[in-house]
Amino acid sequence: MDVLRALTENRLWRSVVRHGVRGTNRNRVMLVMENIFLHLHSAKVRRRSLEISSTYYLGGISLTLFAILTITGLMLMLYYHPSVPQAYDDMKELQFVVSNGVFLRNMHRWAAHAMVLAVFFHMLRVFYHKAYRPPREFNWVVGVVLLLLTLLLSYTGYLLPWDQLAFWGVSVGTNMVKAMPVLGPAFRFLLLGGNIVGENALLRFYVLHCVFLPLALVLGVAVHLWRVRKDGGIAGSSGLRRADAGKIP
Amino acid sequence: MEPPEPSSDRLWFWFAISSLACLAALAVSPVKDYFQEYRGYQDRFRELMFHRAGSLQEVRRARAQAAGIRQIWIPDFGGRVDRCITCHLGVEDPKMADAQQPFRLHPRTPHTPADFQRFGCVICHGGQGRATGRDEAHGLVPDWDAPVLPVRYTEAACGRCHEADAVPEASLLSAGRALMSRVGCYGCHKVAGHEDWRSEAPDLSGLGQKTSPAWLRAWLKSPRDLRPGTWMPDFRLTDDEIDVLVQFLWAQPPTASQDLGPEEDPPRGDQGRGKVLFSESRCISCHTVEGRGNGSAPELSGIGSKVNRRWLAAYLGNPHAFEPATRMPRYRFSRRDVLDLTEYLMEEFTDPSAPAAGPPLRPAQRSFQDGEATYKKYGCAGCHRIAGRSDPVQTGPDLTGIGEKPASLLDFGRRDDLPRRLPEWLAAKVSQPRSFRDGLKMPDFGFTEADVGALVTALLSLPREEVPERLRDPAPRPRYAPPGRFGVLVSEYRCLSCHQVGGAGEDISTAPLEAEGSRVRRDWLKRYLLLPITLRPVLAERMIPLRMPEAEAAFMADFMDNVYRDNGIPDEIFPAGPPADQVERGRKLFFERYGCQACHMVGGKGGYYGPLLDGAGERLRSGWIFWWLRGPQRWRADVREPDYGLDETDARDLAAYVGSIPAPKPAAGRAASGDPSRSAGSPRAGRGVP
Structure with a gap:
């Protein structure tokens, strides 16, 4: 313990970690409030909110998956060229010659699937816990936007491997956009950068997938978490305790 | 760091367990990465190199052989990357001629070993060049359309660049393409490059008066x-x-x-x-x-x-x-x-x-x-024409790209017995065209097994993907047509049904006409056109007596004498006749040194494998004989006369002798002299024919 104390009680350590981990309430509050990574979170939460049945940790899981996706995505960008036919060849290179390339790609892919699932279940949880009610209406709307952004991220990533599945998936999807009244054809043109699913479409989807949509999502998540805090912390299961559950008529 | 809550002990425990499990899961990928299939092959190959090393240097080389992916990169062919040599390590090593696959030496072909770096492997063999696992590389996975071509059809690959019907050193492919043209595949199916194909099937107008x-x-x-x-x-x-x-x-x-x-x-x-x-x-x-x-x-x-x-x-x-x-x-x-x-x-x-x-x-x-x-x-x-009608032609499917059609797009119908692969499908289609389902229209050609092999090879050579321009060897396009009155006569007598000139014509005769004027003398040629004699007894196909009028024969001989000349072939090397001493020396060379009489007949004696040489001086120009002897294969690659590598003196002396071999007397039945204009029906030409 002396060694530990010597390590933590010097100027260098204190300049980084100001508060130590002493278990007083004040210290805990300071620890959270003065840390950029933790400050979005409430400084103080009810024990009840931490129980698994309150949230099933679905929001946290979504956030973690997004972090995994960001990291693996950035690494995939090192090996990927958004051009035809290089894009598909790059998939093959990941499979055959990049060290752990298959692992990297599969991490990204499965994390993406899991994130859609987690976000969706998160929404269901909020819905069934009536957590969309005032004062949380706005955050519900932000959450809906985040779900849409998640789906769009998945969809734009779908084209990038440039295989048959990708090509036809995007062909069908953008033709659905075209069916939109009045603006449909123009919107499809904008999305594809032309009238066919070609190199321009690949480039646009790449930029959307790697820049615009992730930035929007990060922004949205920041607002979302901030509002969770400002709206009075997470809304658990409508205040009903398990003991009272049987008493509902 | 005292635990703040009593229940935390359990939490810490599970945290540790799950962290370790996570770490173990993460370790799977690098381990798999390290133990990739190809490393095993590379280890085995290194061992093989040790076993077969004949010198210290080779042992050192084996030891220095580093493990890793090897590849051939062809930037101007769509950036192709062929990694086949990651496992097929001995393709260029003569010591591996009898090694087990995947280490065996590649057999010699016109392109190996010289062109490995130019082409890579996949262009000929198919498969997935980028892959480094066995099944993936051989294309035996569901997501790869072009699995490795079975070795018996490898010649199909020659046809991807060589677009002509006849491809030297690819006999199966050439046979298949010739067959496609002969049986009339192009009558029903569109195939790029054969748009101007014409069938030889009979004209059906007026059939009622024929049969x-x-x-x-x-x-x-x-x-x-x-x-x-x-x-x-x-x-x-x-x-x-x-x-x-x-x-x-x-x-x-x-x-x-x-x-x-x-x-x-x-x-x-x-x-x-x-x-x-x-x-x-x-x-x-x-x-x-x-x-x-x-x-x-x-x-x-x-x-x-x-x-x-x-x-x-x-x-x-x-x-x-x-x-x-x-x-x-x-x-x-x-x-x-x-x-x-x-x-x-x-x-x-x-x-x-x-x-x-x-x-x-x-x-x-x-x-x-x-x-x-x-x-x-x-x-x-x-295939058939009827005057005055224009009925639909090419009613069958377009065959462009059939050689790379994914098996998943083929209609196997009720043929459950076939493996789901393109070559097997093609073989079944050409041998039993209607066995797939009812209502098919393709007729039965009664092909033999050899025909089927050749046809499948030719069909597999019809690619979807264009090869780069630098690799293409297009079929000779501009067809030569002999001009003017000569052309009319050539058409009348259908000379090009047997002879070739300027890339046009069939190859039944052994004599292309391009340099006929540099080869034979005009007077002999005229006599020959009037009444052909047997020059090569060993051949069944002979020049046919067409009974042309003398004026036409004279005109054709004149035309060829003046036009069909090769300026690289000397005209006469003995303007004043061959000197006697050279003739004598040539005679000795002919009979004693080179034993030409083994194949050539002189004065009724000798072999009959080569052309008869009696009266050769009347037939051939001395310059031609000299030029010919210095390298017969310059004339055509398939000439059977061996190239003895004669020096100029020997060739000159031999030419002097051959040019002075006398013609036999007319009584011997040869028509080399005498008046060739004669009444029709003279049976002389038939004599001496085996």
């Missing part, structure tokens, strides 16, 4: 039963379809030129003289009789039971009036010759099993219309 309805019925029922070896496929027509087709064909009028002449019943000729004419005219240089003969023209046995006597007489008089596209030359037969030949053919070549002529056909309008529909349905016009 009988009964014969036609039997023919349509089963062509191969009537004439084994015919190229006409069996369409498996029903009796009803045959009836209406006969109705339709019988109603097609003859063209203006297909005139049978005024005589209703031509007079009978002399069968014996017809027989002499038949052998003298060397009909079997092209036709077969009971399967014997060159086979570039139809089988003649049974012709007497097939055609109408009056039609045959008119046809022999001028084949081009009846079949404008035929390869048959127009012999200048006299009327008597024609009648005698007709008599011989009609009486000698009968087929007792052929159907009797039967009653004339009674026309019926409804049947005509049904017949027309049947004619169109089976795409008959793909």
Whole structure:
């Protein structure tokens, strides 16, 4: 313990970690409030909110998956060229010659699937816990936007491997956009950068997938978490305790 | 760091467990990465190198052999990357000639080992070049369309760059492409590069005056039963379809030129003289009789039971009036010759099993219309023409890219017995075209197994992906046509049915005409055109006596003497005749040093493998003999005369001797001298023919 104390009680350590981990309430509050990574979170939460049945940790899981996706995505960008036919060849290179390339790609892919699932279940949880009610209406709307952004991220990533599945998936999807009244054809043109699913479409989807949509999502998540805090912390299961559950008529 | 809550002990425990599990899971990928399949092969190969090392240097090299992926990168071929050599490590190592695969030395081909870096592997063998695992690389995974080509069809790959029909050193591919052209695949199927293909199938206008309805019925029922070896496929027509087709064909009028002449019943000729004419005219240089003969023209046995006597007489008089596209030359037969030949053919070549002529056909309008529909349905016009009609051609599917069609897009129908692979599908399709489901129209060609192999090779060579321009070897396109009056005569006598000139023409004769004027003397050529003599006794196909008028022979000889010259071949090297001492030395070289008499006959003695040399000086220019001896394969790559690597003196002396070999006396039966203009029917040309 002396060694530990010597390590933590010097100027260098204190300049980084100001508060130590002493278990007083004040210290805990300071620890959270003065840390950029933790400050979005409430400084103080009810024990009840931490129980698994309150949230099933679905929001946290979504956030973690997004972090995994960001990291693996950035690494995939090192090996990927958004051009035809290089894009598909790059998939093959990941499979055959990049060290752990298959692992990297599969991490990204499965994390993406899991994130859609987690976000969706998160929404269901909020819905069934009536957590969309005032004062949380706005955050519900932000959450809906985040779900849409998640789906769009998945969809734009779908084209990038440039295989048959990708090509036809995007062909069908953008033709659905075209069916939109009045603006449909123009919107499809904008999305594809032309009238066919070609190199321009690949480039646009790449930029959307790697820049615009992730930035929007990060922004949205920041607002979302901030509002969770400002709206009075997470809304658990409508205040009903398990003991009272049987008493509902 | 005291635990703040009593329940935290359990939490810490599970945290540790799950962290370790996570770490273990993460370790799986690097471990798998390290133990990749190819590393095992590379270890085995290194061991093999040690075993076979013959020197310390080679041992060192084996030791220095680093593990890792090896590849051939072809930036100007769509950035192809072939990693086959990651496991096939011995392809360039002569020590691995008998090693087990994947380490064996690549067999020698015109492109190996020189072009490994230029082409890579996949362009010839198929498969997935980028892959580094065995099944993935060989394309045996569901997501790869082009699995490795079975070795027996490897020649198909030659055809991806070499677009000509004949590809040297790819005999199977060449045979397959020749067969495709011969049996008329292009009549029904579109194939890039063969848009101007023309069938040799007979013109069907005026069919009614050529044969009988009964014969036609039997023919349509089963062509191969009537004439084994015919190229006409069996369409498996029903009796009803045959009836209406006969109705339709019988109603097609003859063209203006297909005139049978005024005589209703031509007079009978002399069968014996017809027989002499038949052998003298060397009909079997092209036709077969009971399967014997060159086979570039139809089988003649049974012709007497097939055609109408009056039609045959008119046809022999001028084949081009009846079949404008035929390869048959127009012999200048006299009327008597024609009648005698007709008599011989009609009486000698009968087929007792052929159907009797039967009653004339009674026309019926409804049947005509049904017949027309049947004619169109089976795409008959793909091969046959009827004057004045333009029926749909190429009614079958486009074959462009069939060689790379993914097996998943093929209709296997009820053929559950076939493996789901392209080569097997193609083989089944060409050998049993209608076995896949009902209602298919492709006819049965009765291909042999060898034919099927060749055809599948040729079909697999039709690629979807274009090879880069630098690798393409396009088929010779601009077809040479001899000009002017000479051209008219060449067409009349169909010289190009046997001879080649300027890339045009068939290769039945051994003598292309490009440098004929530099090769033979004009006077000899004229005599030869008037009455060909046997030059190469070993060959069954000989120059045919066309009975051309002397003026035409003189004109053709003059034209070739002046135009078909190769300026690289010296004209005369002995303007004043060969000096006697050189002749004598040449004679010794001929008989003693090089033993030329083993193949060449001089004065009736010697071998008959090469051309007869009696009177060679009258035939050949001395400059040609000299040039020829210095390297016969410069003339054509397949010349059988060995290249002895003669120096200039030896070649000159030999040329002096060969040029002075005297012609035999006319009494010996040779026609090298004497007046060649003669009455038709002289049997002299037939003599001395084995």
